[in-house]
Amino acid sequence: MLPTYDAVMVPPSTARLRFRQMTEDDLDVMADLLGDPRVMEFYPSPKTREAARAWIEWNEANYAAHGYGLWIVEDHNNTFIGDCGLTWQQVCGRRELEVGYHVRTELQGRGLATEAAAACRDHARSIGVEHLVAIIHPENVRSQRVAVKIGLSLEAEDSTGGMRRLVYGGNL
Template identity: 45%
Template structure:
């Protein structure tokens, strides 16, 4: 089972089926999911959680993002293996409840996830796949030291590939 990750304000812990209602409110929100093909239905959120449970077996997967102060599930964040142009890449992904945007939660969670990927998983590099128009997610990546590597056509859309290597991260 995946170990939780803690920051000052957040607990990143494995998702469970009990998280489905709260996560459905986030991943089913049209504005939150603007850069995805569509907001997720309740059934799709259940499948999303099941995929993460399977990923936990190899040490990856999106974790539930819980605000410590309130105990509320406010999103997800984690490292997920993706095939990008035939290469396995460890992607840092995140979703935060729209009502809590611009409070630094995504940046804080992604930073902790990056550190965990380098330390626990032993990754040499991490990436974030972000649609070009998604300025908020691009800023999260940049705040955490990722830089634009290239633009690829991935899952039917153009995506900016932001990258951070462990060596660079340790030098900062």
């Protein structure tokens, strides 16, 4: 049986962003985010409302099992930006901790994904994580730039799940 975590520690706030746990109350904003064809351009397809609900439930389970997952990212005025955080993934036949990030289409290109991902990288370091990856579609150049900006470099190519993916990684 996995341990459960009573207190989920979110990354500290940044100059523009703050983090909080994802809950069922976030279904509308998460369904909009994950249902946006531009946000989900490099996924097999945008997610349905029910798939967004499952995404939230997956993160709630991650909080309970690990003390972290993907968090809601907001600005300091409570404006929803997207999600960003840490999740365990299968990569190249091994289990790796990934930093993942999604930002609303109209807010992309402002450095918000980089700021959020850097905060999550620093949080991972603070909880003793030694190696972090970002799994990125080969054509997703913007996400690749975010990974490089937070200190990750191309380590491998992977096709877990039948999709070709680039694995950016780095020791913390």
